[in-house]
Amino acid sequence: MSSPDQTGQRHSWFEDVQALIIGTLFVSLGLVMFRQVGLMTGGTVGLAFLAHYATNLPFGPLLFVINLPFYALAWRRLGKRFTLKTLAAVTLLSSLSELTPQWLGFAKLEPLFAALAGGLLIGTGFIILFRHRASLGGLNTVVLWLQERFGWRAGLVQLALDSLILLASWPWMDGQRLALSVLAAGAMNAALAVNHKPGRYMAY
Incomplete structure (x- = not known):
């Protein structure tokens, strides 16, 4: 008898909605810790951070705008359903990233803990979104397409791209924060590499 992971069952709309909410909430919590x-971080979220640090423009709208060019790739390569769910996830994260700091604050937050816990939260949020055929747009879309097209491990490809983005952040970071950011990227992508392997989760 086939296991649930081999049946290729379609998620219901309710399952997709709750996944978008929970996945983006996990990511927004991790980002709040990072910003504190x-x-x-890497990906288009990292690109939005770079633009935010360089211009002082609000992070949420920057994240939304930076993702716009990638929707064409998502539509052509991964389909309408994936693209619409990704658009919903990015819009939700853009809103949560501005609202969550108004709802949640930290009296004390150790940078090392923030790097590890925040990285794992973000990685877990990505896994939830990926397993419901959604992403946070941009480079996540490219990484997911490469995994589905060539079988490349999403976590490893994401780690390579994230490393390049982290190096580009050097002008706005001191050595300690950059090292902790690399550690956070490692935690995030370790969660992806271990828990999101090609063919392991077949629902869609």
Whole structure:
């Protein structure tokens, strides 16, 4: 008898909706921790951080705008359903990233803990979104397409791209925060590499 992971069952709309909410909430919590201690991350979220640090423009709208060019790739390569769910996830994260700091604050937050816990929260949020055929747009879309097209491990490809973005953040980071940001990227992508392997989760 086939296991649930081999049946390729379609998620219901309710399952997709709750996944978008929970996944983006996990990511927004991780990002709040990063912003509290001044850490960076990769992907289009990292690009939005770079633009935010360089221009002082609000992070949420920057994230939404930076993702716009990638929707064409998502539509052509991964389909309408994926693209619409990704658009919903990005819009939700853009809103949560501005609202969550108004709802949640930290009296004390150690940077090392923020790097590890925040990275794992973000990685877990990505896994939830990926397993419901959604992403946070941009480079996540490219990474997911490469995994589905060539079988490349999403976590490893994401780690390579994230490393390049972290290096680009050097002008706005000191050595300690950059090292902790690298550690955070490692935690995030370790969660992806271990828990999101090609063919392991077949629902869609």
